[in-house]
Amino acid sequence: MVGHGTHTASTAAANQVNTASFSGLAQGAARGGVPSAMVAFSKVCHASECEDADILAAFDYAIVDGLTSFQFH
Known part of the structure; x- marks a missing residue:
């Protein structure tokens, strides 16, 4: 959504x-x-577009930032 x-x-x-x-x-x-939870965000969708390359780039940035657990809905 x-x-x-x-x-x-x-x-x-x-x-x-x-x-x-x-x-x-x-x-x-x-x-x-x-x-007490820690939450991190990456905005990867713009207007009505969600490009695969942008989603994969968000994974890369999160890994570089030290985030190792992902849950997507």
Whole structure:
């Protein structure tokens, strides 16, 4: 899906927010599933295009940066 990586990452790894609410309703604390998780992103799709070469380049950059575990949806 285009453009939903930030939302997905915050659901998985967001720090706790003690003043969360939905338009003033359902006030309380909210946090991601694993707040201690480390998340890395690479934007590889532009507009409506996802080129194979760009996806492979993202793998290369991640490996150079020391990231060794990947999970894609």
